[in-house]
Amino acid sequence: MIRLEQKTSVMTDSTTPAAISLAFPGDLEYIPAVRKFIAEAVASFGFNPKFVYRCEVIVDELCNNAVTYGCVSVTAAVKLTCRLFRDRAELAISDEGGKKENIVKLEQALKDSDAADRRQAVDKKNLGMEIVRLLAEKVDLHIDETRGVTTVKVIKKCEETR
Amino acid sequence: MDPQIELEYENVKDRADSKLVRFVGDLDATNVETVLEKICGLFNEGFLNIVADFTKLRYVNSTGLGILLHFSKAAKEKGGSFKISNVNENVYEIIEIIGASSLLQIYDDVDAAVASLK
Numbered sequence: 001m002i003r004l005e006q007k008t009s010v011m012t013d014s015t016t017p018a019a020i021s022l023a024f025p026g027d028l029e030y031i032p033a034v035r036k037f038i039a040e041a042v043a044s045f046g047f048n049p050k051f052v053y054r055c056e057v058i059v060d061e062l063c064n065n066a067v068t069y070g071c072v073s074v075t076a077a078v079k080l081t082c083r084l085f086r087d088r089a090e091l092a093i094s095d096e097g098g099k100k101e102n103i104v105k106l107e108q109a110l111k112d113s114d115a116a117d118r119r120q121a122v123d124k125k126n127l128g129m130e131i132v133r134l135l136a137e138k139v140d141l142h143i144d145e146t147r148g149v150t151t152v153k154v155i156k157k158c159e160e161t162r
Numbered sequence: 163m164d165p166q167i168e169l170e171y172e173n174v175k176d177r178a179d180s181k182l183v184r185f186v187g188d189l190d191a192t193n194v195e196t197v198l199e200k201i202c203g204l205f206n207e208g209f210l211n212i213v214a215d216f217t218k219l220r221y222v223n224s225t226g227l228g229i230l231l232h233f234s235k236a237a238k239e240k241g242g243s244f245k246i247s248n249v250n251e252n253v254y255e256i257i258e259i260i261g262a263s264s265l266l267q268i269y270d271d272v273d274a275a276v277a278s279l280k
Contacts, residue, residue, distance in 0.1 A: 031190070031191065032188065032190060032192055050251075050252070053252045056221070057256060060223045061223060061224055064191055064223070064224075064225065127224035127228060128224035128225070130224075130260060131223075131224055131256060131259060131260060134259045134260070
């Protein structure tokens with residue numbers, strides 16, 4: 001079950017975002033509903049269709065990565081926060097961390113890459129995080145070892161101010 | 163759960179070894195297995211050339227892109243081809259950004275894709 005934890009719609013200036021937080025079980029079947037919900041939220045705030053689509057792709061890829069590699073227990077959940085500013089969306093996706101080797105792979109996938117690395121990503125089918133890195137302006141990985149939580153934070157800017 | 167994608171099939175005129183497949187909906191991690199089964203089924207039935215019409219394919223993610231690359235490779239290995247047509251701007255961006263546009267055979271429309279069949 002997808003649980004909506006918080007939703008605010010205050011966006012009076014560029015520093016006061018609208019925010020949505022939700023959590024869902026670590027199962028791929030929930031992701032289409034999650035990505036479409038976030039896409040509709042982004043669209044409802046007046047962002048252009050291309051920006052909405054890119055946000056949908058980023059949410060999809062981050063959620064897929066979190067479910068596939070960061071949800072090892074049967075009760076695992078993924079938490080997503082989306083904050084919408086006038087000129088950008090800030091997304092944060094957290095999971096329970098997963099295996100050390102998967103976190104190392106995630107760190108490597110989020111490093112800057114050139115065309116040769118991109119071809120390698122295609123060959124290795126490590127496409128999802130490469131797409132996120134190329135679509136987003138900023139991608140940061142935060143690892144909280146004490147709580148066992150891995151969070152990927154993304155900033156996606158909109159070229160056209162609404 | 164809604165499968166989110168439907169495949170519609172049509173014969174290609176004067177080409178018994180080819181099939182036109184229309185993708186309708188979203189191609190993602192929740193339905194790639196179904197699509198894989200159906201397209202590989204066509205290859206196994208002797209349809210070596212698949213022309214995919216993406217007019218109504220709204221969305222594709224990395225998992226979907228991976229399966230398209232697999233179809234392209236599998237078709238070549240069988241002596242056939244997997245051609246894509248009518249790709250919308252958003253889907254094309256995802257294909258291009260990862261550098262896969264050079265790995266896939268992409269055409270403006272179905273007629274151009276069919277005309278290119280050997």
